[in-house]
Amino acid sequence: VAQAARQRNPRGQGQLLRDQLIEATAHLLATMDRPETLTLRQVAREVGVAPASIYSHFPDLTALTAHVLKLRYDELGSLMNEAAAATASPLAELVARCTAYVRWGVGHPGEYRTVIGGAMPEHMGPLNAHDAGEELLNALARTLAAARRPGGEPTTAEEQWRAGLILWTGLHGLVSLYNSHGNLPWPALDDLLAHLLALHADRAVTEIKNLMPGRTTGKDSPAGLPDCLD
Amino acid sequence: VAQAARQRNPRGQGQLLRDQLIEATAHLLATMDRPETLTLRQVAREVGVAPASIYSHFPDLTALTAHVLKLRYDELGSLMNEAAAATASPLAELVARCTAYVRWGVGHPGEYRTVIGGAMPEHMGPLNAHDAGEELLNALARTLAAARRPGGEPTTAEEQWRAGLILWTGLHGLVSLYNSHGNLPWPALDDLLAHLLALHADRAVTEIKNLMPGRTTGKDSPAGLPDCLD
DNA sequence: TGTACATCAGTGAACGCGCGTTCACTGATGTAC
DNA sequence: TGTACATCAGTGAACGCGCGTTCACTGATGTAC
Numbered sequence: 374v375a376q377a378a379r380q381r382n383p384r385g386q387g388q389l390l391r392d393q394l395i396e397a398t399a400h401l402l403a404t405m406d407r408p409e410t411l412t413l414r415q416v417a418r419e420v421g422v423a424p425a426s427i428y429s430h431f432p433d434l435t436a437l438t439a440h441v442l443k444l445r446y447d448e449l450g451s452l453m454n455e456a457a458a459a460t461a462s463p464l465a466e467l468v469a470r471c472t473a474y475v476r477w478g479v480g481h482p483g484e485y486r487t488v489i490g491g492a493m494p495e496h497m498g499p500l501n502a503h504d505a506g507e508e509l510l511n512a513l514a515r516t517l518a519a520a521r522r523p524g525g526e527p528t529t530a531e532e533q534w535r536a537g538l539i540l541w542t543g544l545h546g547l548v549s550l551y552n553s554h555g556n557l558p559w560p561a562l563d564d565l566l567a568h569l570l571a572l573h574a575d576r577a578v579t580e581i582k583n584l585m586p587g588r589t590t591g592k593d594s595p596a597g598l599p600d601c602l603d
Numbered sequence: 604v605a606q607a608a609r610q611r612n613p614r615g616q617g618q619l620l621r622d623q624l625i626e627a628t629a630h631l632l633a634t635m636d637r638p639e640t641l642t643l644r645q646v647a648r649e650v651g652v653a654p655a656s657i658y659s660h661f662p663d664l665t666a667l668t669a670h671v672l673k674l675r676y677d678e679l680g681s682l683m684n685e686a687a688a689a690t691a692s693p694l695a696e697l698v699a700r701c702t703a704y705v706r707w708g709v710g711h712p713g714e715y716r717t718v719i720g721g722a723m724p725e726h727m728g729p730l731n732a733h734d735a736g737e738e739l740l741n742a743l744a745r746t747l748a749a750a751r752r753p754g755g756e757p758t759t760a761e762e763q764w765r766a767g768l769i770l771w772t773g774l775h776g777l778v779s780l781y782n783s784h785g786n787l788p789w790p791a792l793d794d795l796l797a798h799l800l801a802l803h804a805d806r807a808v809t810e811i812k813n814l815m816p817g818r819t820t821g822k823d824s825p826a827g828l829p830d831c832l833d
Numbered sequence: 834t835g836t837a838c839a840t841c842a843g844t845g846a847a848c849g850c851g852c853g854t855t856c857a858c859t860g861a862t863g864t865a866c
Numbered sequence: 867t868g869t870a871c872a873t874c875a876g877t878g879a880a881c882g883c884g885c886g887t888t889c890a891c892t893g894a895t896g897t898a899c
Contacts, residue, residue, distance in 0.1 A: 384841055384895050407724060409639075413886065423844050424886080433886080491783025492722070494637060500784060507787065535790050539773070539799050546776025547769075553721025554730060557737065560765050569769050572802050614862050614874055643853065653877050654853080663853080837898090844892075850885080859877075865870090 379421040391430040393420050398441045408483040409492040411438065438487075439499070445484045446499040449477050450509055456586070457512075463519035467574060468584040470516055471544055475566050476588070478548030490549055513537045522575045540573045609651035621660040623650050628671045638713040639722040641668065668717075669729070675714045676729040679707050680739055686816070687742075693749035697804060698814040700746055701774055705796050706818070708778030720779055736771075743767050752805045770803045 382389045397419040402408040413434040417424040431437040456469040478485040486492040488499060489506070500506045514537025518528060521536075528536070547565060550557075559565075563585060571578040612619045627649040632638040643664040647654040661667040686699040708715040716722040719730060730736045744767025748758060758766070777795060780787075789795075793815060801808040 381842055381844095381894080387842055390842080412884080414884070425845085425888080426843055428887080429843075486721075491716075491779070506784060510787075531790075534788075535795065535798060538787075538790070539777075539795060539802070542776030542780055542795075542799070543769070543773045544776070545780055546772030546774070549721070549779060550772055550775055554736060557740075557768075558764075560761075560768070565765065565769060565772075568765060569772070572769070611861080611875055611877095617875055620875080642851080644851070655855080655878085656876055658854080659876075835899100838896105839898100840896075841894085842892105843894105844890105846889095846891100848886105848888080852883080852885095853881105855881075856879095857877105858879100859875100861874085861876105863871105863873075865872095866868105 387429070390420070390422065390426065393422075394427060394430055394437060395441055395444075398437055399444070402438070402441060402445075402487055403481060403483050405483060408487050409494075413437075438493070442484075442488050442493070443499045445481075445488050446504075449474070449488070450512075452477055453509070453512070457516065460584075462584075463516065464574060464576065464580070465584045467516045467520035468570060468581055469586060470513060471540075471570055472563075472566060472585055474544055475548055475562065478544075479551055479562060482552040485548060485552065489545065510537055510541055513541055517573065520574050536573070543569050543573065617659070620650070620652065620656065623652075624657060624660055624667060625671055625674075628667055629674070632668070632671060632675075632717055633711060633713050635713060638717045639724075643667075668723070672714075672718050672723070673729045675711075675718050676734075676739075679704070679718070680742075682707055683739070683742070687746065690814075692814075693746065694804060694806065694810070695814045697746045697750035698800060698811055699816060700743060701770075701800055702793075702796065702815055704774050705778055705792065708774075709781055709792060712782040715778060715782065719775065740767055740771055743771055747803065750804050766803070773799050773803065 394416060397416050398411070401411055401415060401419060405411060411434070413427060414424050416434070416437065417427060427434075427437070431440070453470045453473045456473040457466045460466040460469050478489070491498065491500075514533050517537055517540055518533040521528075547562075547569065551559060551562060563582075567578050567581045567585060570576075570581045574581070624646060628641070628646050631641055631645060631649060635641060641664070643657060644654050646664070646667065647657060657664075657667070661670070683700045683703045686703040687696045690696040690699045708719070718728060719736065721728065721730075744763050747767055747770055748763040751758075777792075777799065781789060781792060793812075797808050797811045797815060800806070800811045804811070
C-alpha cells in the first residue's frame with residue numbers, strides 16, 4: 374500500500390488535497406471491513422500525506438467523515454429519485470424506489486452501515502443529525518400511499534406515515550440482515566423484495582416482479598468519485 | 604468509578620473471578636453507548652483487577668465477549684419460547700414471540716446491536732458463527748405458517764422459510780431503526796408492531812392488538828445477572 | 834531587471850494516551866512427611 | 867507438632883503499537899517596489 378511519492382500541489386491549488394482527502398475517505402469507508410474504525414492517520418496514509426496536513430482542510434476526522442457520508446446519503450436519494458422518474462405508474466414507482474434502495478444497500482455494505490445503519494458514533498452520520506432520513510422516508514411513504522390497491526377508504530397522513538415507516542423497517546431489515554448474516558441460506562434478494570412489496574402494497578407477487586427493473590450494469594457513483602466496488 | 608479495594612478470592616475459588624468477569628462484561632455491553640468498542644482493560648477496571656488477570660480465565664477479550672453474547676442470545680430465545688408457551692392459539696403465539704423479540708430489542712439496545720445487529724467484528728457474535736440465528740428464525744417461520752389465516756392453499760417449506768425471513772427483516776428493521784434513529788417522530792412501538800404483524804399474518808390489526816400482552820414489570824434477566832437497564 | 838518580502842502547501846518530530854500482551858514475581862494457603 | 871514444599875490467585879511493571887493533536891519549520895512561488 375506504499376504510495377508513490379506525492380508532490381506538492383501548485384500554489385493556489387490547495388483545494389486539490391481537499392478533494393483527494395474526500396476521495397480517499399470515500400474509498401476507505403467503502404472497502405473497509407469495519408468502516409466505523411476509520412482513523413485520521415489511515416486517510417493520511419491513503420493520500421500519501423502527513424497526518425497534520427488534514428487539519429488545513431477539516432477540523433477533524435469527524436467532519437471529514439460526515440462530509441463523505443452526506444455525499445453518500447444524497448447519492449442514495451438521487452438514485453431512488455432517478456429510478457422513480459423513469460416509471461409510468463404509482464406501483465412501478467414504488468417498486469423502482471425500493472429496488473434502488475435495496476440494491477444500493479447490498480452493493481455498498483460499508484456505506485450502508487455507516488450512513489443508515491447507525492454504525493457511526495452519534496453525530497457523525499447524516500441521519501442522526503438534522504435530517505434523520507425523513508426526506509427519504511417521506512418520499513417512500515408518499516409513493517406507498519399512491520401505489521396501494523385503490524378502492525379502500527382514504528388514508529390519513531398519520532396512517533401513511535406509519536405505513537411508510539413499516540415499509541422502511543422491512544427494507545432496512547432486509548439489507549442489514551442480508552449484509553451481516555451472509556451465512557444464512559438466503560433466497561434471491563429480488564424475490565424477497567418482491568414478496569415484501571407485495572405484502573405492503575397489497576398486490577400480487579407476479580405483478581411486482583414484472584415491474585422490477587433488471588440489474589443496471591453502468592456506474593452508479595457520481596462523476597469524480599471512483600466506483601469502489603467494481 | 605473507582606472500585607473499592609478488591610480482596611483476593613480464597614484458594615480453590617478462582618472460578619469466582621471468572622463469574623465476575625462475565626458479569627462485568629455483561630454490564631458494560633449493556634450500558635455502553637458503543638458496546639463494540641469495549642476493551643479488555645475496561646473490563647479489568649470494572650472488576651477492580653489487573654488486566655493480566657483476565658488471561659487466567661479467557662484467552663482474550665473476544666472469547667469473553669463471545670461467551671457473554673451467547674448468554675444474551677440464549678436469553679432472547681428463552682424469552683420468546685416462554686412467551687409462546689403461555690398462549691392458546693397459533694396467532695397468539697406469533698404475537699407473543701414477536702412482541703417478546705421487539706421489546707427485548709428496544710429494552711436492550713446495546714446487547715441487541717452486538718448480538719443481532721452485526722456490530723461485532725466477524726466471529727465475535729453468536730450469530731456470525733455456527734448458528735447465524737437459524738434457531739430463532741426457524742421457530743419464527745414455523746409459528747408464522749401456523750398462524751396465517753387458514754383457507755389458502757398449503758405452503759411449501761421453502762415458502763415458509765421465505766415468509767419467516769421477511770417477517771424477521773421487519774422485526775429487525777423495526778428494532779434497529781427505532782434504536783438508532785430516536786429523533787424520528789415514532790408512533791407507539793406496539794402500534795407499529797401490531798400493523799406489521801397484521802400485514803404478515805393477514806389478520807385485522809385489532810385482532811392482533813387484543814392478543815398483545817401488556818408490558819411485564821418483572822425482571823427479565825436470568826438470576827445472577829444484574830438487570831442493567833432498571 | 835533585481836530583490837526583499839509574504840504567502841502558500843504542506844512537513845517532521847514530538848507529546849501523551851490507552852491499548853493488548855508478556856513475564857517474573859508475591860504472598861497466602863494448603864499438603865506431605 | 868513442626869517444617870519444607872507446592873499450588874493457587876492473582877500483581878505490577880514493562881514492551882511496543884497506533885492513535886489524535888501541537889508546533890515550529892521549510893521550501894517553492896508569487897507580488898511590491
